[in-house]
Amino acid sequence: MTTFNTYETAWCPGCGNFAILNALKTTLEELGKKPNKVLMAAGIGQAAKTPQYISANSFCGLHGRSIPAAVAAKMANKDLTVIVNTGDGDSYGEGGNHFIHNIRRNVDITHFVHDNQIYGLTKGQASPTTAIGHVTPVQTDGSHNEPINPLLLAIASGAGFVARAFSGDREHLVSVMKEAIMYPGYALVDIFQPCVSFNKINTNAYYRERVYRLDENYDSSDKMKAIQKAMEIGDSLPIGVIYKEIKPTFHEKNEVLARGESLIDIETNPEVVNKLIEEFV
Amino acid sequence: MYNLLIGGAAGQGVDTTVTMLEKFLKKSGYFVFTVRDFMSRVREGHNFSVIRFANEKITSHSNVLDGIIALNDETIQLHKGRLKENGFILCDTIIKTDDTRAIRLNMNDMAKEIGNPRVSGSISVGVVLKLFGETLEKAEEVMKASVKEQYVKINLEAIEQGYKSVESKYEGLERREGNYENHMLISGNEALALGAIAGGLKFYSAYPMSPSTSILEYLASKSSEAGLVVEQAEDEIAAANMAIGASFAGARAMTGTSGGGFSLKVESIGLAGMAEIPVVYVNVQRPGPATGLPTRTEQSDLKFIISASQGEFPRMVIAVRDQEDAFYQTARALNMAEKYQIPVIILSDQYIADSTSTVKPFDISRITMVKATDESDIEGEYLRYRYTEDGISPRLIPGRTKHLVTADSDEHTERGWITESAETRIKMVDKRMKKLEKLYEELQEPEYIGADECEILLLGWGSTYGPIIEAVDKLNEREGSKYGALIFGDIYPLPRKRLEEMSKRASCIINVEQNATGQLAGLIRESTGISCTDSILKYDGRQITGEEIVEKIMKGGRQ
Ligand SMILES: Cc1ncc(C[n+]2csc(CCOP(=O)(O)OP(=O)(O)O)c2C)c(N)n1
Ligand code: SF4
Ligand SMILES: [Mg+2]
Numbered sequence: 098m099t100t101f102n103t104y105e106t107a108w109c110p111g112c113g114n115f116a117i118l119n120a121l122k123t124t125l126e127e128l129g130k131k132p133n134k135v136l137m138a139a140g141i142g143q144a145a146k147t148p149q150y151i152s153a154n155s156f157c158g159l160h161g162r163s164i165p166a167a168v169a170a171k172m173a174n175k176d177l178t179v180i181v182n183t184g185d186g187d188s189y190g191e192g193g194n195h196f197i198h199n200i201r202r203n204v205d206i207t208h209f210v211h212d213n214q215i216y217g218l219t220k221g222q223a224s225p226t227t228a229i230g231h232v233t234p235v236q237t238d239g240s241h242n243e244p245i246n247p248l249l250l251a252i253a254s255g256a257g258f259v260a261r262a263f264s265g266d267r268e269h270l271v272s273v274m275k276e277a278i279m280y281p282g283y284a285l286v287d288i289f290q291p292c293v294s295f296n297k298i299n300t301n302a303y304y305r306e307r308v309y310r311l312d313e314n315y316d317s318s319d320k321m322k323a324i325q326k327a328m329e330i331g332d333s334l335p336i337g338v339i340y341k342e343i344k345p346t347f348h349e350k351n352e353v354l355a356r357g358e359s360l361i362d363i364e365t366n367p368e369v370v371n372k373l374i375e376e377f378v
Numbered sequence: 379m380y381n382l383l384i385g386g387a388a389g390q391g392v393d394t395t396v397t398m399l400e401k402f403l404k405k406s407g408y409f410v411f412t413v414r415d416f417m418s419r420v421r422e423g424h425n426f427s428v429i430r431f432a433n434e435k436i437t438s439h440s441n442v443l444d445g446i447i448a449l450n451d452e453t454i455q456l457h458k459g460r461l462k463e464n465g466f467i468l469c470d471t472i473i474k475t476d477d478t479r480a481i482r483l484n485m486n487d488m489a490k491e492i493g494n495p496r497v498s499g500s501i502s503v504g505v506v507l508k509l510f511g512e513t514l515e516k517a518e519e520v521m522k523a524s525v526k527e528q529y530v531k532i533n534l535e536a537i538e539q540g541y542k543s544v545e546s547k548y549e550g551l552e553r554r555e556g557n558y559e560n561h562m563l564i565s566g567n568e569a570l571a572l573g574a575i576a577g578g579l580k581f582y583s584a585y586p587m588s589p590s591t592s593i594l595e596y597l598a599s600k601s602s603e604a605g606l607v608v609e610q611a612e613d614e615i616a617a618a619n620m621a622i623g624a625s626f627a628g629a630r631a632m633t634g635t636s637g638g639g640f641s642l643k644v645e646s647i648g649l650a651g652m653a654e655i656p657v658v659y660v661n662v663q664r665p666g667p668a669t670g671l672p673t674r675t676e677q678s679d680l681k682f683i684i685s686a687s688q689g690e691f692p693r694m695v696i697a698v699r700d701q702e703d704a705f706y707q708t709a710r711a712l713n714m715a716e717k718y719q720i721p722v723i724i725l726s727d728q729y730i731a732d733s734t735s736t737v738k739p740f741d742i743s744r745i746t747m748v749k750a751t752d753e754s755d756i757e758g759e760y761l762r763y764r765y766t767e768d769g770i771s772p773r774l775i776p777g778r779t780k781h782l783v784t785a786d787s788d789e790h791t792e793r794g795w796i797t798e799s800a801e802t803r804i805k806m807v808d809k810r811m812k813k814l815e816k817l818y819e820e821l822q823e824p825e826y827i828g829a830d831e832c833e834i835l836l837l838g839w840g841s842t843y844g845p846i847i848e849a850v851d852k853l854n855e856r857e858g859s860k861y862g863a864l865i866f867g868d869i870y871p872l873p874r875k876r877l878e879e880m881s882k883r884a885s886c887i888i889n890v891e892q893n894a895t896g897q898l899a900g901l902i903r904e905s906t907g908i909s910c911t912d913s914i915l916k917y918d919g920r921q922i923t924g925e926e927i928v929e930k931i932m933k934g935g936r937q
Contacts, residue, residue, distance in 0.1 A: 166623030
């Protein structure tokens with residue numbers, strides 16, 4: 098039975114976002130999620146339109162600011178499955194500070210980054226993951242700046258779930274998405290997503306030639322190995338769960354939330370308020 | 379009415395002594411009002427507080443001193459010029475001064491003898507209590523509330539030693555109906571934070587910035603007891619967007635800062651306006667621009683706040699006028715935000731934030747709670763941004779309803795989906811702006827104080843409330859004087875009725891503001907066409923006193 102519907106989209110034909118949206122729908126259905134208990138959050142960009150195209154609760158906020166809003170929604174109501182689908186620019190550029198600091202908070206949300214290595218919505222400028230030498234209308238003699246390595250950055254910042262996937266490997270994508278959503282804590286999945294209109298370098302064929310699935314014997318709990326895997330760039334690109342470690346979540350660490358009740362169910366107690374008033378007498 | 383200054387270098391314990399002394403005076407039945415003046419540094423520098431106390435309500439601080447408690451030389455040098463001729467200076471014998479008003483006691487040695495050099499502050503408190511003819515009846519009670527249990531005993535001993543070492547100098551003021559013993563003594567930031575809790579706050583996010591930080595600290599210290607999530611964000615942008623996310627998911631949310639942090643939150647206000655998510659923003663003003671004077675006061679963010687963020691959308695701005703107002707208006711702000719699904723901005727400033735005042739215990743029965751829409755009220759298809767008569771659409775909480783709830787910072791349809799339709803755009807802008815019509819009916823008119831038929835009308839907003847009241851009272855003591863004042867709390871949208879009425883009768887209208895450009899006067903001119911005839915503006919980072927206002931008016935206004 099289909100519980101999640103997808104709506105008409107405004108993406109370019111052939112865009113990797115379609116595959117991600119479809120994989121997401123399958124994932125949510127196979128996990129038995131209910132649309133009214135799922136909150137899809139995003140910032141602004143092409144990827145960030147994902148919440149608009151699937152029948153769930155949605156929050157499309159500001160460019161770069163999806164993570165703060167998403168983690169706070171989860172803090173308010175622990176029963177929501179909170180998933181962020183947004184771009185590489187949104188996640189690592191405009192929202193870079195939030196990316197790092199929310200790894201530290203470890204709120205139980207899932208962050209799917211549609212990494213097309215370009216700014217799609219604004220028509221093709223370099224993003225934080227654009228390769229050196231990539232020519233764009235702004236980087237007219239090719240990008241000069243070292244691309245960031247989101248996986249390495251996440252592991253170094255203390256993330257407990259760091260994965261990579263490719264929109265062109267649907268079956269694998271679904272399995273990684275499932276694992277990420279089920280992971281108790283902040284889960285990052287950087288998803289290679291070809292942008293057919295504005296990235297003529299990192300195409301579907303480009304990724305297909307280079308990505309390989311981590312094999313069954315790969316030990317995702319070994320941090321040093323994970324760092325090595327994360328540093329594999331260039332012509333061979335591992336996909337799968339690179340690093341996984343169970344850590345205390347925000348809700349477990351926060352004294353009020355650790356009591357188990359959702360924040361929105363805690364009523365203001367007039368007796369407590371009067372006691373606080375009395376403390377000033 | 380008496381006025382005492384306690385001064386010293388940062389780190390010398392000025393604030394500990396002040397906090398103890400003001401508690402004693404309040405417990406003895408006095409109305410107490412304390413302003414804190416400190417430099418933006420942790421060591422050295424000059425810090426002082428001025429405690430004013432009386433057997434009646436005090437609304438302003440004063441620059442005329444009855445006594446100085448000096449923890450260092452500098453305090454005497456800087457402040458003795460405003461000490462009354464018959465006043466006193468209390469200091470240790472190590473401080474050399476030939477001022478005949480000095481009471482020099484070897485308090486440091488006494489403290490060492492008692493067993494801890496840090497209790498010299500308590501010795502001076504004992505001295506002051508004796509000078510003003512108080513008893514030590516409440517000593518134990520106050521001490522228990524002021525210091526950790528293991529220090530109660532030696533501090534009590536210190537108080538007694540101090541008490542014994544001088545003779546009374548003043549007569550205690552009569553305290554009959556003016557007995558404030560059972561009132562609260564609270565700072566503006568604490569009152570604001572407490573008002574938020576009383577108003578149903580569940581979520582507070584902020585990044586530390588003077589003079590707003592004590593809101594964050596107070597709420598954090600009470601979060602467990604009151605059931606709140608209080609989170610220090612990585613920056614103010616995160617703080618604001620977190621508050622919006624929490625509120626979208628159904629938790630009453632507030633985010634606080636000062637002007638610099640507010641600048642970073644500007645884009646988010648537009649998001650709250652566009653996505654119609656209730657959020658309360660607190661801006662505790664300090665002098666700007668940029669870093670300005672971090673620990674001082676100003677009212678120069680008004681014009682910025684009322685227009686912050688691109689685009690047009692409804693918002694409400696409330697300026698709190700004193701500690702009591704900070705409590706009730708913050709609770710109200712949370713409810714107004716909820717009712718109209720708009721950002722509500724509270725403007726306070728360092729003067730209110732850090733000053734402590736005696737106030738009647740807050741009455742939480744005066745607070746009424748507005749709730750989000752109930753699912754059972756939804757007929758037919760649920761449309762988050764439904765066009766309604768008053769512009770307010772049904773707000774359900776995601777995950778708490780079978781319906782799906784959307785929020786979108788792009789222009790959107792009634793369903794909450796992105797659209798570029800010209801027709802929808804117009805309807806949505808109109809729908810959002812319509813909320814102001816209803817809000818306008820609910821605005822609180824500025825408070826009027828003064829003569830029944832006033833000829834000279836003063837205008838103020840926020841924290842100049844107290845000083846203006848004192849000034850108007852003084853001015854009206856003179857034969858034939860007819861002064862009055864309107865002081866705005868709700869300031870945007872600007873309530874106009876009472877202003878238009880009063881201004882017709884006044885021959886002279888003077889705006890009194892803590893800024894350089896007369897921002898209230900500008901807003902009034904823009905919204906009503908009424909021009910002020912004169913202005914009193916102060917922007918040195920120090921709050922104007924009632925006395926200064928009187929003096930400026932006597933000299934003929936404009937400075
Ligand atoms: C504050 C702000 N700055 C800039 C923009 C313009 N903008 C919108 S999306 C975007 C970049 C999109 O890139 P990415 O996040 O990678 O998403 P994609 O479109 O590639 O999926 C930019 C620069 C904006 N909306 N808001
Ligand atoms: S511009 Fe690129 S990312 Fe955006 S829809 Fe088209 S192909 Fe996809
Ligand atoms: Mg991109």
